[in-house]
Every structure is written in C-alpha cells, then in structure tokens.
Amino acid sequence: MPDAESSRWISTFLDACAADQGAARNTLLAYGRDLMDFADWLGRKGHTLAGADRLAVEAYLVHCDAQGLSKATRARRLSSIRQLYRFAFDEGWRADNPALRLSGPGKAQALPKTLTEAEVTRLLEAARRRGRSPAERLRDTALFELLYATGLRVTELVSLPLAAVRGDPRMILIRGKGGKERMVPLSTPARAALAEWLDHRTAEDEAARQAGRATSRHLFPGEGRDGHLTRQHFHSLVKDVAVLAGISPSRVTPHVLRHAFATHLLAHGADLRVIQTLLGHADVATTEIYTHVLDDHLKDLVLTKHPLARKG
Structure with a gap:
C-alpha cells in the first residue's frame, strides 16, 4: 500500500484535475489506478512519490x-506520473520533475485542446449576456475577458484579491502555484470589463458598509470557504457560457481557455519564452507543446510566399 503522503498527493492531484481541467470521471479513475499502482510499486521497493528519482x-x-502491458497503457501511465510530478513541482512539494525528460513507448504526445479565435469571440459575447442580473453579467464578462487576456490558472483567477486590480493597472501581480509571483499585462477589453465590474463592486461595498456588513477582499466574492468564487462554480459557469455560445460544452473548460490564450499568442508571433513567463511555466519544455499551432502557418508560408510557389 502507498504511504500516507503518497496517497495525499494522488488525492489532491485528482481533485485539481477535476476542478481545473474538468477531467471526466473515467479519466480520473484511470489516473488514480495508474498512480496507485506506481506508488504501490515504489513502496515495495522502499521508495515514495516524494523521494523517487528518474531511475526509479x-x-x-x-x-x-x-x-506485457500495451504501449498505449505504458504511455498513459508515464503521462499520469509526469502530470502528477508537474503538479507536485508547481505546488512546491518537489524541486524537480523526475519524469519530465523520459520518453514514452512510441505514443505521440497529445496536443492541448484549444479553440479558434472565432470560438473565443463567441464565448466572450455569450458571457456578456448569460447572467440573470446586470451584476452577474458584469462579473461573467470580467471573468472571461481576464482569463483570455492573461491565461491565468483557474485558481489564480477566482482567488484574485481586489487590491491587485485597483487603479486601472496595465499589469497585475499574480501569485501562482508554489507562491511564485509573475506580472501579466491586461488587454484593453480586459481593463474595460474590470473597470465596469469594479464600479459595481465599489457601490456594493459602500452599501454593505452602511448596512454594517463585512466586505470581501476578493475580486470575485463567493460563498465558498475561502470567500471567493470556487473553481467548481466557475467550471460550471464556463459550461453554461459554452452552450449559450453554440459550442459543445465538452470542448470548453477554464484550462482550454488558458490553452487558447497561449496558442493564439504563438500563432501571432509571440516569443515562446514570453509565453512561458506569462503562463508561469517553470520549464520552457512545458510550453513547447504549443508550437504545433505553427504547422499550418508555416505550410501556408511555403505555399504562398516561396518564389516557386504555384499560382492558384
């Protein structure tokens, strides 16, 4: 049996997959089986998830x-292990990812799911009209504009302090996983959406103070234990907005919008290192998967810009 710490790691990782990525139940079960098997094997060898190295x-x-496990099963297990250690690294539980540089048994690396720019535009438009009240519509617009403009992780987004965006900032300070800080710029639409939401929050807070009620220090208050909008609530909201936008909700999660942010930046010529910094990736190798978006662009350049390219 895995040790208590390893079991806690796996449980926390699976909870994050469910909340941040909207992983399906079967996917979570597969992750759990893979990681418990790995942790159990480590335990029999006198190792733990916290102490295992690349050789292990x-x-x-x-x-x-x-x-005799199939290539697909072995590739999936390595993927599960790699994702767990990436999560552990981001959370500050480990200083490295011992599975990062290991190659799988011939299975191609899955590309991140993303959305077209037109689909994101539809989502942003849907967010402006989904809410049942003007306040909800202002909040939803600010949430979606911020997410697409910054590529924040969902936890970073919903837990943003109100103080971080006061004064119409051009950039905001984000405290990411493991307490790491980074600066991310705000687009003009994001700043406009924030300004409208802040005007509402200012009026709401003033009314609360006059009534003797406490005000929230979070940009997006909620009924959760931490006092801000929960990841689960936002995940459900994203699904509702996808339906309203005429996009299959199975294709849209907060993490997919983070992928869209990176993919669209790269497609428009942004430097990979800049995207790495904006996303808060510790290793540029994690960011390199987004280079797949260049394939069609490069092919188009060859077919249309090369001096020997055929006409028509």
Whole structure:
C-alpha cells in the first residue's frame, strides 16, 4: 500500500484535475489506478512519490513492459506520473520533475485542446449576456475577458484579491502555484470589463458598509470557504457560457481557455519564452507543446510566399 503522503498527493492531484481541467470521471479513475499502482510499486521497493528519482521511474516503466502491458497503457501511465510530478513541482512539494525528460513507448504526445479565435469571440459575447442580473453579467464578462487576456490558472483567477486590480493597472501581480509571483499585462477589453465590474463592486461595498456588513477582499466574492468564487462554480459557469455560445460544452473548460490564450499568442508571433513567463511555466519544455499551432502557418508560408510557389 502507498504511504500516507503518497496517497495525499494522488488525492489532491485528482481533485485539481477535476476542478481545473474538468477531467471526466473515467479519466480520473484511470489516473488514480495508474498512480496507485506506481506508488504501490515504489513502496515495495522502499521508495515514495516524494523521494523517487528518474531511475526509479525508469525502473517502473521497465516493470510495466515486463508485465506485457500495451504501449498505449505504458504511455498513459508515464503521462499520469509526469502530470502528477508537474503538479507536485508547481505546488512546491518537489524541486524537480523526475519524469519530465523520459520518453514514452512510441505514443505521440497529445496536443492541448484549444479553440479558434472565432470560438473565443463567441464565448466572450455569450458571457456578456448569460447572467440573470446586470451584476452577474458584469462579473461573467470580467471573468472571461481576464482569463483570455492573461491565461491565468483557474485558481489564480477566482482567488484574485481586489487590491491587485485597483487603479486601472496595465499589469497585475499574480501569485501562482508554489507562491511564485509573475506580472501579466491586461488587454484593453480586459481593463474595460474590470473597470465596469469594479464600479459595481465599489457601490456594493459602500452599501454593505452602511448596512454594517463585512466586505470581501476578493475580486470575485463567493460563498465558498475561502470567500471567493470556487473553481467548481466557475467550471460550471464556463459550461453554461459554452452552450449559450453554440459550442459543445465538452470542448470548453477554464484550462482550454488558458490553452487558447497561449496558442493564439504563438500563432501571432509571440516569443515562446514570453509565453512561458506569462503562463508561469517553470520549464520552457512545458510550453513547447504549443508550437504545433505553427504547422499550418508555416505550410501556408511555403505555399504562398516561396518564389516557386504555384499560382492558384
């Protein structure tokens, strides 16, 4: 059986996958089985998830091969392990990812799901009209404009302090996973949406003070334990907005909008290192997966701009 710390790591990781990425139940079950098998194997070898190194991960993959597991299963297990350690690194539980540089058994790396620019425009328009009240519509607009303008992780977005956006800032300070801080710029539409939402919050807070009620220090207050909009609530909101925009809700999660932010920036010529900084990735290798968006762009350049390109 895995040790208590390893079990806690796996449980916390699965909760984050469900909240941040909207992972399906079957996906979570597969992750859980893979990681429990890995942790159980480590335990039999006298290791833990916290202490395992690259050699231990490689030895486990050899063990899986010896068991006769298919390439697809072994690739999925490595993916589960890599994602767990990436999460552990971001959370500050480990100083490295021992599975980061390991190559899988021939299975191609899955590309991140994303949306077209036109689809994102439809989502932003839908967010402006979804709410049942003017206040909800202002909040939803600010949430979506901020997410697409900054590529924030969903937890970073919903937990933003009110003080971070006072005074119409051009950039805001984000405290990410593991307490790491970074600056992200705000687009003009995001600043406009924020300004309208802040005007509402100012009036709402003033009314609360006059009535003797406490005010929230969060930009997006909520009924959750932490006092701000919960990840689960926002995930559900994103699904509702997708339906209103005429896009399958299975294709849209907060994490997909983060992917869209990075993908669209890269497609318009942004530097990979800049995107790495904006996303808060510790390793540029994590950001490199977005280079797939250049494929069609480069092909178009060759077919239309090369001096020998055929006409018509």
